[in-house]
Amino acid sequence: MWEGAPDPGLYDYHPYRANDPRRRRIAWPGGKPVAVWVAPNLEYYEIDPPIHPKRNPWPHPAPSVVNFAHRDHSNRVSHWRMAEVMTKHGFPGSVSLSVALCQHHPEVVADAQSRGWEFFSHGIYNTRYSYDMTEAQERAIIEDSIKTVEDATGQRIRGWLAPALTHTPRTLDLIAEYGMDYTCDLYHDDQVQEVKVAKGRLASIPYSLEVNDHYGFFVYNMSGREYAETLVRQYERLAAEGEREDGPGGTVMCIPLHAYLIGQPHRIGPFEEALEHIAKDGRAWIARAGEIVDAWRAQVGAQQ
Amino acid sequence: MSTLPDSYTEYPKRGEGYDHDLYPWSNMHQRAPIHWPDGKSVAVWLCVSLEWFPITPEGPFKAPGHMVTPYPDYRHYTSRDYGNRICAWRMLDAFAKAGVKASFATNAAVAERCPELIAAVQEGGHEIIAHSTDMNGTIDATLGEKAERKLIGDAMTRLEKATGSRPKGWLSIARQQSFHTLDILKDEGLTYCCDWVNDELPYRFTNGLIDLPLNHELSDRQIITVQQKSAESWAQSMGDAFDWLTAESQRAGCGRILPIHLTPYILGLPYRIGALESLLADLVSRNEAWVATGEDIVGEWERQQCQE
Numbered sequence: 001m002w003e004g005a006p007d008p009g010l011y012d013y014h015p016y017r018a019n020d021p022r023r024r025r026i027a028w029p030g031g032k033p034v035a036v037w038v039a040p041n042l043e044y045y046e047i048d049p050p051i052h053p054k055r056n057p058w059p060h061p062a063p064s065v066v067n068f069a070h071r072d073h074s075n076r077v078s079h080w081r082m083a084e085v086m087t088k089h090g091f092p093g094s095v096s097l098s099v100a101l102c103q104h105h106p107e108v109v110a111d112a113q114s115r116g117w118e119f120f121s122h123g124i125y126n127t128r129y130s131y132d133m134t135e136a137q138e139r140a141i142i143e144d145s146i147k148t149v150e151d152a153t154g155q156r157i158r159g160w161l162a163p164a165l166t167h168t169p170r171t172l173d174l175i176a177e178y179g180m181d182y183t184c185d186l187y188h189d190d191q192v193q194e195v196k197v198a199k200g201r202l203a204s205i206p207y208s209l210e211v212n213d214h215y216g217f218f219v220y221n222m223s224g225r226e227y228a229e230t231l232v233r234q235y236e237r238l239a240a241e242g243e244r245e246d247g248p249g250g251t252v253m254c255i256p257l258h259a260y261l262i263g264q265p266h267r268i269g270p271f272e273e274a275l276e277h278i279a280k281d282g283r284a285w286i287a288r289a290g291e292i293v294d295a296w297r298a299q300v301g302a303q304q
Numbered sequence: 305m306s307t308l309p310d311s312y313t314e315y316p317k318r319g320e321g322y323d324h325d326l327y328p329w330s331n332m333h334q335r336a337p338i339h340w341p342d343g344k345s346v347a348v349w350l351c352v353s354l355e356w357f358p359i360t361p362e363g364p365f366k367a368p369g370h371m372v373t374p375y376p377d378y379r380h381y382t383s384r385d386y387g388n389r390i391c392a393w394r395m396l397d398a399f400a401k402a403g404v405k406a407s408f409a410t411n412a413a414v415a416e417r418c419p420e421l422i423a424a425v426q427e428g429g430h431e432i433i434a435h436s437t438d439m440n441g442t443i444d445a446t447l448g449e450k451a452e453r454k455l456i457g458d459a460m461t462r463l464e465k466a467t468g469s470r471p472k473g474w475l476s477i478a479r480q481q482s483f484h485t486l487d488i489l490k491d492e493g494l495t496y497c498c499d500w501v502n503d504e505l506p507y508r509f510t511n512g513l514i515d516l517p518l519n520h521e522l523s524d525r526q527i528i529t530v531q532q533k534s535a536e537s538w539a540q541s542m543g544d545a546f547d548w549l550t551a552e553s554q555r556a557g558c559g560r561i562l563p564i565h566l567t568p569y570i571l572g573l574p575y576r577i578g579a580l581e582s583l584l585a586d587l588v589s590r591n592e593a594w595v596a597t598g599e600d601i602v603g604e605w606e607r608q609q610c611q612e
Contacts, residue, residue, distance in 0.1 A: 047324045050312055060365065061445035063324070065499050066479045066520055072502035077332045081552070103318050105329060124315065137313045221531040223541055264521050265504070265552075265562070266545035 001196075003169040010172070010186060011195055011204070018248045024300050026191060026250035032285035033242025033249075035292045036235065036278055038091045039161075039184070039207060039256045040082060041122060042108055043098040045071045049127035055166070057127040070260050075105045078263025083115060085268060089275040093117035094289035096161045096184065096256070099145045100124050102152035113153045118288040120184070121145035123163020130166040138168055142178050158290050161185060161207065176202040182293045190238060190251045192296035203293045205252065210234075212256040217267075224267030228274040231255060235274075239283045250285075252292060326486060327500075327509045337558035338505060338608055344594035345553035345560060346546060347601050348587055350406035351498070351518055352395055352566045353475070354414040354421070356438045357384045363442040367477045368525060369569075370439055384439075384569050388418050391572025396424055398577065402584035404595040406566075407431040409475040409498070412459045413438035415466035422467055431597040433473035433498070434463050445482045456488050473498060473598050479520060486513055496602045504561055506605040514606070516561075516598050523565035528576070535571060535579035542583055550592045561601060 002009035014022040028035050048062035058064035086093060095112050097119050102109050112119070123130070124141055133141070141163075149157050160175045161184040172183055176197040183195060184207035195202040209215050211234050216227040235253055242251040262271050278284050287295075317323035340347050359381040361371045369384060371377040399406055408425050410432050415422050425432065436442070437459045443452055456474075464470045472495040476485065479499035489497055490513045496506070498518035506516050520526055522545060527538045542564060549560040566572075571580055587593050596604075 046317070047322070052308070052312070060480055063326075063445075063481060063483060065476075065481045066501060069479075069500045069502035069517075070520070073504075076330065076503050080331065080333050100315065100318050103320060104322065106320070107331060124313075124318075128312065132308050133313070134307055137308065137310075140313050217531070221533070223527075223531075223533055223537050224544060225540070264519070264545075265548045265560075266522060266541040269544050269548045 001169050001172065009196060011188065011193055014189075014193065016190075016248060018246050020248075023191070023248050025248055026296060026299055028242075028250040028285040029295060030285060033283050034235070034239040034251045034253055034285065035295075036091075036253045036255070036284040036286050037094050037205075037289050037292060038086060039096055039254055039289070040079075040086075040093045040112075041096040041256065041258050042079065042101055042112060043071065043074065043096075043122065043126045043258070044101045044104050045098075046125050046127040049125065052129045052131065054131045055129050055164075072260075074259035074263070075101075075108050078259035079108050080111065081268055082257060082259040082263040083111060085272045085275060087115055089272070089279040091275060091279070091286055092288050094159075095119045096122040097149065098122050098124065098126050098163070099148040102148050106152065109152055118158075118290055119149050119153060119155050120157050120159030120161060120182075120289065121149065122161045126164050129164055130162055130168055130171065133168055135170060135174075138170065138174060142174055146178065158182060158293070159184060159205070172202060173198040176200040181297070182289060184289070190241075191248065192252060192293060194300070203297065205289055205293055206254055207256055208254045211254075213258055213261045214256075217261055224264075224270045227267065228270035231271075231274040232277050235278050235281075235284070239281070243283070325510055327507065327515070330507065332503060332505060333556065335505070337556070338605055340559040340594045340604065342594070345550045345592040346594065347559060347561045348546070348593050348595045349516075349518075349561055349563045349598055349601055350399070350404065350566060350595065351433070351475070351563060351598065352392070352406055352408045352568065353435060354388060354392060354408055354410040354418075354568070355384065355435070356388065356411050356413040356417060357381060358438055358440050360440075362440040364444045364446045365442050365478075365480070367439040367442055369529075369567075387567065387569030387572060388414060388421060391568035391577075392421055393424070394572045394577050395566065395568055395580070396428055398581050398584060399430070400428060401581065402588050404584060404588060405429050405431070405597050405600075407433050407473065407598040409433040409435035409473075410463065410467075411435050411438045411441070412462035412466065415463055419466070426467070431473070431599045432463070432467050432469075432471050433475055433598060434459055434471040434494070435475045436477050437462065439477060442477045442480060443482055443485060444480055447482060449482075449484045449488075452482060452484055453488050456485075456492055460492050472496065473516065473602070475499065475518065479518070486511055489513055496598065498598065505559075506602055514602055516602050517563065518565055519563045520565070522563060524567050524571040525565070528570055535576035538571070539579040539583045543586065546587065546590070546593070550590075553592075
């Protein structure tokens with residue numbers, strides 16, 4: 001990025017129009033108009049982390065009981081509830097992983113692995129923020145992420161969602177340098193897009209804050225049923241736009257989840273109905289993040 | 305630009321299990337199954353908070369629902385007190401009509417100030433859980449162990465005196481504790497607390513105290529006051545939760561719990577109480593429901609743990 005500039009210089013402007021030379025028409029496998037990926041955040045939050053000068057993790061001095069325990073619910077109860085529903089309807093996960101979960105609760109990581117899910121890094125802990133890290137510190141968390149996930153699962157991570165969405169001006173350049181293929185941190189598009197990096201290539205895959213379960217329940221204050229209805233509307237619109245013959249082709253819908261939210265007993269039933277709707281509709285290419293980026297890269301690679 | 309110390313990327317507690325030793329990790333689906341009486345699938349636990357908010361807020365942090373305007377905040381003082389004068393009685397009627405027993409998490413000050421209410425709670429066969437002294441009696445790490453021991457001890461002594469017996473359960477204000485709280489509760493002879501919402505079945509802390517998780521996401525405060533949903537939307541969420549837990553219980557061959565946390569001044573308003581009455585009528589008509597107090601649920605769980 002252009003550090004200090006008003007426009008960070010992350011990407012060029014690409015109008016949402018077909019046949020614009022800057023936006024090639026995308027075709028997903030099987031002629032599907034919309035790629036749908038589910039991104040469960042499997043996280044570990046420290047009970048008493050060091051305090052970062054720019055952000056305090058908890059609203060109370062440690063232990064912040066409800067906040068810690070709420071997130072712990074994922075690793076004792078709701079991960080399995082969420083994962084079962086996803087597996088039942090044929091949705092693999094692309095996991096945004098606090099990589100220290102591989103040490104703290106390897107059972108959760110092993111469960112995701114056994115379901116054929118893909119892992120990308122969400123930092124070491126969701127209570128350690130990247131702001132103000134030196135380059136050496138940032139390289140250390142990237143190298144730690146690559147090694148930790150490889151040791152635990154055999155997978156080489158291909159993507160990054162910054163821990164608690166905290167960045168430095170060099171994060172995108174560094175992850176590209178380490179050979180990662182995608183970032184989930186940019187929210188400027190409904191299709192996969194190229195990101196400008198110092199060396200190599202990096203794609204931005206649409207994640208989503210707007211239909212993230214955290215936003216649904218704590219920003220927009222939706223009930224479980226309203227959130228499920230929101231997912232269906234988001235899906236229907238992106239499928240319809242991806243189908244347009246005069247449109248820019250394959251769109252991407254991400255469903256970012258936190259088990260401790262979506263896996264609560266009053267929300268999981270309506271959520272299952274939304275997944276069932278998408279699975280039965282037939283227009284969705286249900287895929288993992290890496291597959292979506294690969295299918296896109298295969299079509300635009302020569303152009304870039 | 306400031307820089308971070310090297311220690312910011314060092315992780316001394318990164319290892320198997322938690323970064324604390326308050327309780328061990330355990331995933332719910334792999335534990336020995338719990339079976340509720342008469343083969344019921346879901347224990348429905350109604351827990352009502354009885355709260356008195358002094359018009360002079362104090363304590364380590366301001367309790368949710370506490371005074372808002374400059375002193376004297378008549379508006380919030382009286383609307384909270386309305387809960388104890390009117391709404392708690394409405395709830396008692398609703399429970400009697402449905403034929404169900406609940407737990408009442410009670411400030412010591414309410415027990416002293418509203419003896420008729422406490423007598424009615426006891427005559428109705430409901431349980432009293434300790435809920436600090438009054439709504440200034442918040443706990444966090446800034447309170448200090450000595451002051452915290454005094455606060456919890458004071459609440460227990462006053463509740464015992466006002467109600468005639470020592471509560472077995474404890475609910476902290478806003479479920480907030482310090483690292484000393486679990487040991488102090490154990491030393492005060494309590495059997496269980498309701499503060500840790502990380503599970504959906506009882507479990508034991510390292511020190512032997514039991515947690516009976518009182519899900520905060522299912523509370524009327526969270527759904528109606530924080531998320532601004534209607535009472536009908538709240539009731540629909542409770543119904544959806546009950547349906548899910550029933551099916552999950554039957555699939556897993558293991559009992560589940562639906563904790564319903566109620567606040568008189570929130571759900572006991574004239575235009576909202578009907579949603580609670582309808583929900584209770586629906587739940588008691590379901591064969592899968594065991595409506596029970598916290599004490600009953602913990603007792604049943606403890607009994608089955610001993611048999612293993």
